[in-house]
Amino acid sequence: NAGVMQNPRHLVRRRGQEARLRCSPVKGHSHVYWYRQLPEEGLKFMVYLQKENIIDESGMPKERFSAEFPKEGPSILRIQQVVRGDSAAYFCASSKTGGLGRRNQPQHFGDGTRLSIL
Amino acid sequence: AQKVTQAQTEISVVEKEDVTLDCVYETRDTTYYLFWYKQPPSGELVFLIRRNSFDEQNEISGRYSWNFQKSTSSFNFTITASQVVDSAVYFCALSEETGANNLFFGTGTRLTVIP
Numbered sequence: 001n002a003g004v005m006q007n008p009r010h011l012v013r014r015r016g017q018e019a020r021l022r023c024s025p026v027k028g029h030s031h032v033y034w035y036r037q038l039p040e041e042g043l044k045f046m047v048y049l050q051k052e053n054i055i056d057e058s059g060m061p062k063e064r065f066s067a068e069f070p071k072e073g074p075s076i077l078r079i080q081q082v083v084r085g086d087s088a089a090y091f092c093a094s095s096k097t098g099g100l101g102r103r104n105q106p107q108h109f110g111d112g113t114r115l116s117i118l
Numbered sequence: 119a120q121k122v123t124q125a126q127t128e129i130s131v132v133e134k135e136d137v138t139l140d141c142v143y144e145t146r147d148t149t150y151y152l153f154w155y156k157q158p159p160s161g162e163l164v165f166l167i168r169r170n171s172f173d174e175q176n177e178i179s180g181r182y183s184w185n186f187q188k189s190t191s192s193f194n195f196t197i198t199a200s201q202v203v204d205s206a207v208y209f210c211a212l213s214e215e216t217g218a219n220n221l222f223f224g225t226g227t228r229l230t231v232i233p
Binding site: 035055093109112114 | 155219222225226
């Protein structure tokens, strides 16, 4: 799937636990984007990160959610004290230069992480 | 304001019928990019096509074709001779050259092809 790797593919957590979702971008890409898809809905933008920086977090819930993209290693989307409403599919995409879908960049997403909250 | 509208929530067709999925978009940018993705029951997002705003030529790829009409801000997707494997949710998306840094997705159209 064009190299964006997400893991785990499925994650089950109990209410109150923490969830950590990982996204490894296409090799050479330094821009990462996270999206959330609630059941029976479309994808909603959450956050856009460049290595070590958050560029746009306008779609992130204000509490319990955080994201990082360190200099080394994958991008992490972290959800603290999960609640039932966090159950969703979380997708990640990457790009070589800024702006998802711009110019001649092909636009592929990872296979997603399906988070289920018990 | 919603930037991508897929008015058809669900469509059912009988196998071998043709079906068109509608997508209407809204943007102030003169340069923008339009996408279609397929999401089969297994859940992954499959990239189908990317079209930039300066290329209004219609495109055909096998049984798939796309009709881009700037005058009506539409980017419709037609599947000819539908097959059961076409059953999926289809998303239209928009990226703006100078606007926000991300893709705006429509709410999707669930296509069911009945054998």
